[in-house]
Amino acid sequence: MTEDDRVHQEPGQELLPIGAFAARARLSPKALRLYDRLGLLAPAHVDEVSGYRYYRVDQVERARTVALLRRLDMPLAGIAEVVRLDGERAARRLDAYWAGAEERFAEQRTLARYLRGRLSGRNTELYATFEVKTVDVPETYVLSETRHVSAGELPAWIGGSAERLERAAVExxxxxxxxxxxxxxxEVTEESDGPAESCVPVVDAEAARVWAAEQGRATAARVRVEPAHRLAYTRITKAQVAYPQIIAAFDAVEAWAAEQGLSLSGPCREVYFADWEAAGPDDAVCDVAFPVSRG
Structure with a gap:
């Protein structure tokens, strides 16, 4: 070690200049300065006159951990949380992140397969996996909530609104x-926020009007008439509800309707007929549908 690289000393603690520390951590000084700027690994000491950074020897492990976590594309906030934790808690936090990452990768893999079919003109092969039927739906009164919501917010909002409206319907x-x-x-995507409308058909129309009047303007809840209509639909499993699998189901219904000479007479919808929490991935839970008419 040269005189310039000789360890800087503080009482009871060995400090290394950034070059020597970078060599031990197998990182570049540039990376260490970035980690400092991002708040992931601050130097133990910064010389007030020269601005030179010094690190403790026991920071080497943290530096290597930060570098490895960045290679997993973990967000900065997640990295900061992991390196603050110790032992099993840090490992569990990493497990949770990676489970989410694998889920995202699986969704992207499915989306890529779906897009490949569309781009190659072979999407009809994908649509053939969905059985499309029609059903006549009578006029009914519905309790509803309408909200502008992104794709990421959608599952929580659907569950919450269903619980509120179903409770009001029953009680x-x-x-x-x-x-x-x-x-x-x-359309509801990460770039488009709808709006979407959550609806629960009710038995007593007059009671529904009274309930809606009591809600006032402070909530998004209201009551309206859902006209009689014919639905073209395909039934999908809980696993298929996930994006982008569900997009293929909507496209399949739309393509089937066109083949049958039917016109889409209203916005698309999802009908949830099963207990979501009790259902397994392969259980049918939802009808993906479009209102249709002849001519």
Whole structure:
């Protein structure tokens, strides 16, 4: 070690200049300065006159851990949390991040496969896996909530609104006349926020009007008439509800309707007829549907 690289000393603690520390951590000084700027690994001491950075020897392990976590594309906040924890807690936090990452990778893999079919003109092979049927739905009164919501917010909002509206239907409106459904009045993605409308058909229309009047303007809840209509639909499993699998189901229904000479007469929707929490990945839980008409 040269005189310039000789360890800087503080009482009871050995400090290394950034070059020597970088060599031990198998990182570049540039990376260490970046970690400092990002708040992931601050020097133990910065010389007030020269601005030189010094690190403790026991920071080597943290530096290597930060570098490895960055290679996993973990967000900075997640890295900061992991390196603050110790032992099993840090390992569990990493496990949780990686489980989410693998889920995202699986979704992207499915999306890539779906897009490959569309781009190659072979999407009809994908649509053939969905059986499309029609059903006539009578006029009914529905309790509803409408909200502008992104794709990431959608699952929590659907579950919360369904719980609120179903409780009101049972306690105040004579019960549910049909399953809960969600209408998409515009596209819901990470870039587009709908709006989406959560709906619960009720038995007692007059009680529903009274309930809606009590809500006032402070909430998004209201009551409206859902006209009689014919639905073209395909039934999907809980696993298929995940994006982007569900997009293929919507496209399949739309393509089938066109083949049958049917026009789409309303916005697309999802009808949830099963207990979501009790259902397994391969259990049918939802009908993906479009209102259709002849001509």
């Amino acid at each position: 105040r409106c004579g019960g549910m006349a049909a399953p809960h459904f969600v209408v998409y009045h515009a």
